[in-house]
Amino acid sequence: MRDGEIQLTVSAQIVLETMGSLAPSSVSKTVVKSLESAKIDHVFLVPGKLIYPLLEAIDESPSIRAIVGAHETGSAFMADGYARASRKFGVCIGISGPGTMNFVPGMAAAHADQIPMLYIAGGVSSQAEGKGAFQDATLSGIFESGVVKNLVENVIELKNKENIQAEMRRATDGLNWMRRARSFISIPIDVQKQEVLSGQDAARQLYDHGEFNVREVPASRAVLDALCKQYLLKSKRVAFLIGSRGNDAETAKVLLEVAEKFHIPVATTLSGKGAFPEDHVLALGIYGFSGHSRAAHVINSDGLDALVVFGSDLNQRDSMNWSKKLAAGKELIIFDDSFDPPAMGHIGHGSIFSGIGATFRVLSKTDTDSSADFPKVLETRKAWVAEVIQTPLYDDQFEQVSAGVSGGDRSLYPGDVVKRLCQLLPKDSNVVVDSGAHRIFMAHYWLSSGIGNYFSSSSLAPMGWAIAAGIGIKLAAPERPCVVVTGDGCMLMHGMEIQTAARYRVKMIYVVLNNSAHGAIHIDAISKGSISEQFTKLPRHDWTAFASSLGVAARMVEHLDELEDVLSEASRYNGPFLIEVMTGVFPAPNRYYAECAACS
Structure with a gap:
């Protein structure tokens, strides 16, 4: 067969396939x-x-x-x-x-x-x-x-x-x-x-939708060159603050490279949690709602030369209740790639339109060898960071746990539960967190592994979101363990969706922190008298029995030392597993944000 005949045959085949594809x-x-x-x-x-x-x-x-x-x-x-x-x-x-x-x-x-x-x-x-x-x-x-x-x-x-x-x-x-x-x-x-x-x-x-179509905002290279020349390659005290649009697995990888390359300490907002490993020497923890001592100390300090913000709305929670300390005494440089610019009139600074992931990739390729002064810059910055990390993530004088407001001596402190979960669960677990007092305890005490694996509905924060969203997250990433941390108030709203996980044998773990209350406002009700306790107290529902009735394997935990064995059992189970942890109502670790709120 000649080449021309081969070409004709192939063309005829394409025509036939096209005709077939155009069938009604x-x-x-x-x-x-x-x-x-x-x-x-x-x-x-x-x-x-x-x-x-x-x-x-x-x-x-x-x-x-x-x-x-x-x-x-x-x-x-x-x-x-x-x-x-x-x-x-x-x-x-x-x-x-x-x-x-x-x-x-x-x-x-x-x-x-x-x-x-x-x-x-x-x-x-x-x-x-x-x-x-x-x-x-x-x-x-x-x-x-x-x-x-x-x-x-x-x-x-x-x-x-x-x-x-x-x-x-x-x-x-x-x-x-x-x-x-x-x-x-x-x-x-x-x-x-x-x-x-x-x-x-x-x-x-x-x-x-194929690979030929660009689906990312490019980096603003001229601005990044200026950022390097004026700050990153100079002996300046610079910190990064990462928001929701910098919080994904690919961006997290290159962010870590950039932070280590220039030795820049990194904080995240609550919506950015998961973008940076919080046990890293450069980690400042969370700034804003559920914030950590180190992040608040560094970012609110007028000793910082520049705070570079990536992909954050700088809304009420991200800005420590619109605290003026965020921008005071320092240069505030904001990079964002949102097509819907957030409302940041309270900040008084414009943002630079630049793709967040692309920005970090450009920075990761910056030639530092051509700068003769850069070794000295690194030495100076490392000395500063050594001072920074003297401030712990958790300031002991503000982390003392008093007796539970309700529940008596048997009630577990949610912070202790979260710390133990963090020790026991695989570091690559996708962690999905609901809305309520447990959100604050999780954000504060869970140390993120920094691979873009911490999920929460940050802005609207509807209760019960995580119970259902966790199913979608597990189906999208079946190779990773998935744990949903929620509360009894959230279970009352969308707890029925655990039957969907059971129906499709979705292998995931639900941890329900049961304090028999809408915890975040129950504190206000009984300690401040803001409202009557009748509006915040909940019945002590048996979520273990509820889960079992829907075909979800379930266990109750009343003592911290029971958690390891129950998690081990849950990890072996081929389907959804619910762990009900009996906790008390304790003040949430949100001191810095609360102080700013009181002053506003």
């Missing part, structure tokens, strides 16, 4: 194909009649696994966790009307933390609109698009099958970790069933 397909299958091309392998949903065609298409997908949650809010939280751990976007699906309304808390949490998400809703038939149809969520019903429009960048009501390709491109175009957008698309059930030619679009979607 439904709108629902086109939607699923676009998710496949984006390499999404899990979607989270609650079933309903208005999404039957979508469910059928998902069921036929060779690469997408559907996870059915107990509640649409839980499904949204799961998809949120999946996005954070996979660095893709999260997908959750439900019916219009009540389903979408239940998505709203998850939408708000993702919006607050800038998590890329796609919400898909199945609507009533387009022929039923405006007739008082059951669960009509269009403009003639509850107008759900109007409800969600402030929580997502793109609101799409697909009324015409011919627009499916263009609308899916619009819906998914910004769903990456550069633009961090969110989209909502509503598709009437009759349109879901209609046939379209979708093969060509699937190929285009594959290209759109």
Whole structure:
């Protein structure tokens, strides 16, 4: 066979394959194909009649696994966790009307933390609109698009099958970790069933989400050159503060390289916790909410020449309650890559638009050998850091644990529980933390291994988020152990989602710190008299029995020395395991933040 014949044969094959790919397909299958091309392998949903065609298409997908949650809010939280751990976007699906309304808390949490998400809703038939149809969520019903429009960048009501390709491109175009957008698309059930030619679009979607498409903000090289010349290569006292947009596994690796290269001490905000190893000699710990003594001492000091902030909103919690000490007596240099600039009018400093990961990669390649003075710079800076670390993360005079406010002598101190967990759990564990008093104890006493493996809903902080989000995180990173730390108040809100973990045999550990109270405000109720105790006290629910009733293996821990054996049992168990730890109500270790709040 001659070369020309070979070429003709190959061309004919491509034509035949293209013709086959352009065979009629439904709108629902086109939607699923676009998710496949984006390499999404899990979607989270609650079933309903208005999404039957979508469910059928998902069921036929060779690469997408559907996870059915107990509640649409839980499904949204799961998809949120999946996005954070996979660095893709999260997908959750439900019916219009009540389903979408239940998505709203998850939408708000993702919006607050800038998590890329796609919400898909199945609507009533387009022929039923405006007739008082059951669960009509269009403009003639509850107008759900109007409800969600402030929580997502793109609101799409697909009324015409011919627009499916263009609308899916619009819906998914910004769903990456550069633009961090969110989209909502509503598709009437009759349109879901209609046939379209979708093969060509699937190929285009594959290209759109493929390796040829840039998905990162580049570094501002001119500014970084100036930063090096004026500060990093000079004998200046410089510290880094890392926020949420610098908190991922890839960025954490190169951040560590840069910190060690220039010998720069590093603090994180609560939302940045996990970006730097907190047992490292250069670690300052957390600055702001749940902060550490060393971070507060160094950053609030006017002896610091420059504080370089990366990817932080510098909001109330990140800035120590808008403390003026953050910027006083030093140069404040802010790098960020957010397409939605945070509200930082209280700071009085503009930010430099520069990709956080790209910025650290550029800094890691800086030629320090060409600077004859750099060895002396390092010597001076190391001497300063040696002074800095004389201030411990935990200042002993403020870490004395008094008797529990409630619970008597048998009540475990949450800080001791967290320290023991940190000693016993594998260092590469994905740690997922809920909202409440336990969040403060975890942030303060858990020493992060600094590999981008600490997850929490930082800005909105809905209670119960971690219970569901942990499932998405584990499914996105199955090779890592996963532990969710939550409280009894959070369990009352979304504890039912542990049955989802049981249903799919998701191997993970839930640690429930049970203090029979909404701990953070219970302290105020009984020590300050802010409100009546009746509003903060909770019944002593048996979460061990609750978990067992849902098919989740569970054990109760009442003494600290029991924790090792129970964790060992949990690690061997092939499925979700809940550990209920009986704790008391103690003042949370948040002294520095509380002092700033009292002065504001």
